[in-house]
Amino acid sequence: MSAGPIPTGKPLRRDAAVNRERLLSAAVAVFNEQGLEAGVEDVARAAGVGMGTLYRRFPSKQALIDELIGGVRRDVLRLARAGQSAASHSDGAGLERLLVQTGELLAAQPACIKAFSTKSESGFDEVLLIRAILADLLADAQRHGRIRAEVVPSDITVLLWSLTAIIETTQSQAPQAWRRHLELLIAGLRPATPPLIGKPLTEAELRAVSGNPRGQLTND
Numbered sequence: 001m002s003a004g005p006i007p008t009g010k011p012l013r014r015d016a017a018v019n020r021e022r023l024l025s026a027a028v029a030v031f032n033e034q035g036l037e038a039g040v041e042d043v044a045r046a047a048g049v050g051m052g053t054l055y056r057r058f059p060s061k062q063a064l065i066d067e068l069i070g071g072v073r074r075d076v077l078r079l080a081r082a083g084q085s086a087a088s089h090s091d092g093a094g095l096e097r098l099l100v101q102t103g104e105l106l107a108a109q110p111a112c113i114k115a116f117s118t119k120s121e122s123g124f125d126e127v128l129l130i131r132a133i134l135a136d137l138l139a140d141a142q143r144h145g146r147i148r149a150e151v152v153p154s155d156i157t158v159l160l161w162s163l164t165a166i167i168e169t170t171q172s173q174a175p176q177a178w179r180r181h182l183e184l185l186i187a188g189l190r191p192a193t194p195p196l197i198g199k200p201l202t203e204a205e206l207r208a209v210s211g212n213p214r215g216q217l218t219n220d
Helices: 014-034 040-047 051-057 061-087 094-108 110-116 124-143 153-170 177-187 203-210
Strands: none
Touching: 014 040, 014 051, 014 061, 014 110, 040 051, 040 061, 061 094, 061 124, 094 124, 094 153, 094 177, 110 153, 124 153, 153 177, 153 203
């Protein structure tokens, strides 16, 4: 999970910047082991710093979680941009590759799943960019005949909700199970007859379900 840029303003001293990175790394390790319910005291202890240092960098537990959420979203955006760049000379499989890469990213760190699924404004500009790239990759896949024509971008967002839920549900007992289920989800996107009967979520419905007026890639 990338920590992302240090917030703008007065640059941190080197030791302060090091402490910030240590806290973020410790938070990932602690939340991986204990879940997001873990206390910040455990994070500070794992980072080898005092509570005062933690609160100077992150004034609340939510601020720390928000930074982790933003880091996950930046990581997914990085993958999405790489996939979009390769799409112009691909076989239309960029969307599928991005879905697999996103699954690998989330499955590699249990804390990522909870963080990625948490409603937060942190990294939300990145979320909007990811959704735009997903729409482009979907259109590319449809031009190549890999994805059925009636699939719309909101369908891909819902698929990502499903993927995160599958990873979270199976991870403790079968950490690779999500791969087969993602294959089944992708198989359902393939061109086929008869056409789909159910209607996709509208943008308004997507925003309402996600609980955020701008919509998001995952759902609680």
